[in-house]
Amino acid sequence: MNAVNTSGKRKTAVARAVVKEGTGKVTINKTPIEIYTPELARLKIEEPIGIAGSKAKEVDISVNVNGGGVMGQAAAIRTAIARGLVDFFKDDESLEAAYRAYDRTLIINDDRRKLPKKPLGHGARAKKQKSYR
Numbered sequence: 001m002n003a004v005n006t007s008g009k010r011k012t013a014v015a016r017a018v019v020k021e022g023t024g025k026v027t028i029n030k031t032p033i034e035i036y037t038p039e040l041a042r043l044k045i046e047e048p049i050g051i052a053g054s055k056a057k058e059v060d061i062s063v064n065v066n067g068g069g070v071m072g073q074a075a076a077i078r079t080a081i082a083r084g085l086v087d088f089f090k091d092d093e094s095l096e097a098a099y100r101a102y103d104r105t106l107i108i109n110d111d112r113r114k115l116p117k118k119p120l121g122h123g124a125r126a127k128k129q130k131s132y133r
Helices: 039-045 047-058 070-088 094-102
Strands: 003-010 013-021 026-028 059-066
Touching (some): 003 070, 039 070, 047 059, 070 094
16 A cells, blocks of 8 residues: 655644545544644644645544644645645646745745844843833
């Protein structure tokens, strides 16, 4: 049986996807995508499946994700799924072109990280206000 392993990252969330021949089932941490919550994260995760169209119905996708928050995990999952579908259907280059045209982060991990905190403030850029009166 033909199977492809891929991964996706966002901040500290890491998702590992296994794409293999099947009937279109998608599971995230052994939970079917239909009941995955919150709904906003589920809609974000379903984007690469919607773009793939009928090709996504030919494969089963199993994703394990840990670390990070809910939306960071959702971004990591969608990257892992998109990469897995591109690798599984490597003879069809139009799928990767469609993903890149829709959103570059479907194929490439988002490398942005949080800025370190600086002195004299309570965050990376915020500073204590000065009063001259």
